[in-house]
Amino acid sequence: PSVHQCLSEDKWMSAMLGIETKEAVLPSIENKFDFMKCYARAAQTRLEELRSKSDDWFGEITEFFEVSRSRAWVLTRRITHTSHHRGQLTAYLRILGKDLYSTYGPSADTGGLPQNNADVIYRYSSIDELISEEEKGGKRLALPGSGMKRPTERAKE
Known part of the structure; x- marks a missing residue:
């Protein structure tokens, strides 16, 4: 997953949004x-590059694979793409019996x-x-842990 995250984010940011990085996309040692x-x-x-952009820049049209979309739309899809994979990894960790820290809220x-x-x-608390x-x-x-209350919104089974 790490390779895909690094490569796909670089492709979306550079090709679709024009946000380039000078650094290597993948580490020289893959651990x-x-x-x-x-x-x-x-x-x-x-992040620094995105913060420097005007509101108008986010509304400009760019290519998203075979269709035209606003940069804001593409950036939103990038965030949801990353969230999708984060959810997959969270599910894998849960299956493996690992404790899960918060991601977007309590677990x-x-x-x-x-x-x-x-x-x-x-x-x-920070990078x-x-x-x-x-x-x-x-x-x-x-x-x-979840304490005495069930960690689900489902009715009691």
């Missing part, structure tokens, strides 16, 4: 830590459902902290 560093650098460059491992006042617990801690082997926070 988890080097992928994180490489992706973080590229993402920071792209069953961070307290369950938002309506039950579940916590949002991110493993790291810098992520890189620093992962370089040392990673930080593991204890997660509270």
